[in-house]
Amino acid sequence: MAEYPGRGLHREVVEQLGLRIVRGDYPPGTRIDVEALEPELKVSKTVVREALRVIREKGLIDSWQKRGTFVTSRDSWKLLDTDVMMWRREARRDDDQLLSDLSQLRNAIEPAAAGLAASHRTPDDLAKLDAAFDAFRQAGENVDRLAAADLDFHLLILAATHNELFVRLDTVVIHALSARNRIQHHPGASWHDPVPDHRAVLEAIRQGSTPIAEAAMQYALRESDQDLTSGEPPLNPGSSDPRRY
Structure with a gap:
């Protein structure tokens, strides 16, 4: 699978969040406080929403009603995805x-x-x-x-x-x-x-x-x-x- 082709802030946020998940900063099952990401990363809600959409397509997160957005178990990750593989290499775990x-x-x-x-x-x-x-x-x-x-x-x-x-x-x-x-x-x-x-x-x-x-x-x-x-x-x-x- 090809890497996410986005540029600028969208790309930066995708990379930051993807690497955090793969590195284990957000272990599987962790609920991601979406509202807190905007001030933390100093980006708009639109940028955060787009980044989470891309990461969801790679199988790293999911969203359920009443549970919110959370990190999925590793067996849901698309491990052959170029970005996921790149983040694994960067994480060095x-x-x-x-x-x-x-x-x-x-x-x-x-x-x-x-x-x-x-x-x-x-x-x-x-x-x-x-x-x-x-x-x-x-x-x-x-x-x-x-x-x-x-x-x-x-x-x-x-x-x-x-x-x-x-x-x-x-x-x-x-x-x-x-x-x-x-x-x-x-x-x-x-x-x-x-x-x-x-x-x-x-x-x-x-x-x-x-x-x-x-x-x-x-x-x-x-x-x-x-x-x-x-x-x-x-x-x-x-x-x-x-x-x-």
Whole structure:
């Protein structure tokens, strides 16, 4: 789901209230004193009303007659919403759990996406993937360029599936890579060279081989997960290593 596109005061109030809820300042079940928000945040009733409407759409709050506006239980939250995920990252309360959940979801989504891309990619898709890979390869140790090119590459694979539902899963990839990069780019962190893994995925997609593309992406993600847990490359998978193809 896309982030709330509002600007100015509306956006600021949405972010303030959303972060407070996700951070736990307002635990589930807490009644929100709507009337007090106007003087506290120094905004109009209209701004408060619009912000609460947006937050309600994300499942964080609800309103009942006689009970008023209250924070809902976590199982009502739209956890794949871009803003909710961003607030979870900003709150820094469950970094390990969020990273683990995102990694598991990527492991389910991206190999399948790579396999579909191998079957459905067009010449235009391949040209865009080639450009993204070249930018990734040439980024060297420039952290910002590397992260941007890596994100482009993975999102282009989703696009190359030509399945609009896979494309809508970009939120998962965006936040997973951003959370991973925050850890990997910490001073003292080390990780394996990601270029060979990305090249293997690209070549499998170019060859139109669904099983090899899936295996290549699975291996790339496995190495990425291993970097996060130990900083060491995974054991050589032998003949199953997709980079041999």
